[in-house]
Ligand SMILES: Nc1ncnc2c1ncn2[C@@H]1O[C@H](COP(=O)(O)OP(=O)(O)OP(=O)(O)O)[C@@H](O)[C@H]1O
């Protein structure tokens with residue numbers, strides 16, 4: 001067990017060291033989220049009607065943070081696809097390390113970059129006029145939920161990265177699989193404003209539950225079961241994706 | 256890189272296995288990929304502290320054998336023991352005893368050379384400081400100190416291979432696997448690598464290396480196993496193998512292709528077997544290397560034959576195959592494609 005923790009930390013550290021050295025990835029976790037916030041607030045903000053919110057910013061920020069954190073796992077999909085391609089997985093597998101550490105370390109690194117993204121997004125939000133309607137405990141609870149949700153999605157992306165043959169494919173498959181889900185949710189517009197078929201999808205979409213939970217925690221929206229529901233969804237996503245990714249890793253790596 | 260490997264003393268590790276036990280023993284190994292039988296019943300043993308050369312052409316099954324031996328692949332049938340450990344049951348323990356440099360360098364291009372080696376050391380279970388120190392030491396031995404703190408993406412192909420080899424040596428493994436270690440190296444780096452392998456063997460490391468070059472196997476290996484289409488078709492010491500393959504090849508290109516009969520007659524006494532003609536080129540295996548060129552020139556001159564080119568060369572993998580299988584490497588591949 002201590003071996004697993006040690007090896008996971010070594011792999012996580014390695015993945016974090018690499019990040020600042022890939023300018024494109026660095027842009028993806030810093031400038032891109034900020035750009036999204038600004039575009040949505042200033043381009044769509046005036047056109048989207050959000051009953052119950054004085055300001056679209058207060059509606060948007062919890063949604064856009066959730067969307068960004070879901071995509072935080074992209075680094076895992078790209079990283080694993082690259083490691084498979086470049087033979088690094090062979091190097092790891094020839095070492096007496098704990099097997100799951102390659103995946104556990106890769107996804108653990110995402111927790112750090114996701115925390116960084118949350119800070120960047122919140123800072124941007126606060127600068128342009130977002131305001132919390134929450135206690136410190138609720139704010140921190142929201143951050144915790146984001147990290148848990150992001151971690152679960154890292155495993156979804158791990159599975160994607162292992163299923164495809166190249167980093168480029170990981171990029172497009174990941175995008176096509178996750179991007180629509182983030183939009184057919186309560187993240188950017190009220191669900192009630194969608195056509196009824198989409199409303200059905202949006203209501204069962206884990207993004208909607210998670211975004212609603214974030215609004216309950218950060219801007220005082222009525223909570224209902226959203227907060228517990230969101231943690232439950234994250235656990236389910238993790239419980240399904242992680243074993244599949246581990247099984248896929250075992251098979252893919254021994255080709 | 257030519258500096259001897261310091262402080263490497265894996266010898267003591269072998270004491271954990273009974274000293275009479277082979278460092279590597281493989282029996283009845285079979286591995287198929289779909290219809291392709293990459294390994295078709297391989298057997299061999301390697302005595303501790305010696306070098307086995309796996310010699311074979313493209314697609315012979317060399318890499319597959321190395322991957323099975325290093326636990327990256329599981330065989331369909333047969334058994335593998337390395338350092339006294341079973342490749343399936345004791346896989347993790349086995350991995351702590353081996354080092355692997357695969358056919359293609361497996362380094363993280365976004366990490367520096369030193370970070371790469373430190374990471375590998377820590378994954379072998381070393382503490383951070385120990386792993387860092389060992390990394391520095393190896394960078395020195397492999398002539399990479401100047402590039403130690405540069406990302407590996409800035410390394411040349413040869414530097415990457417050296418870094419990859421250094422990574423294989425981080426834990427001073429008792430058994431080292433090198434898959435075509437000199438392919439893609441310039442002549443100087445090749446000689447350096449040979450010296451490194453010899454230094455490792457001198458301190459007791461067991462080495463299995465694959466190669467397509469007979470001269471490399473000849474220089475480094477205590478024993479050679481020639482593999483072809485997943486089978487060992489010949490095995491023995493380099494001398495035994497060369498005795499079977501024969502000595503130096505003499506190749507004569509005549510100015511006049513029509514004179515080959517006369518040339519064969521003139522040269523016949525230099526070889527135990529009749530020379531072979533292909534157009535204007537005559538080939539024979541000479542009995543003695545010393546003086547062979549002079550002798551040939553004299554004989555051809557006396558027969559009044561004009562020579563365009565004359566070459567004495569050591570037997571190559573092609574010659575080994577031609578002798579052992581009766582067909583050349585190229586033909587094997589053509590048959591496989593058919
Ligand atoms: N993952 C794989 N899937 C399908 N076929 C494979 C796979 N790996 C190897 N093979 C096949 O098995 C045979 C042996 O391949 P292997 O890589 O072991 O040869 P090799 O001796 O290392 O050749 P080379 O000198 O080109 O490296 C080849 O016919 C190859 O096409």
Ligand SMILES: [Mg+2]
Pocket residue numbers: 317318319358434
């Ligand atoms: Mg090979």
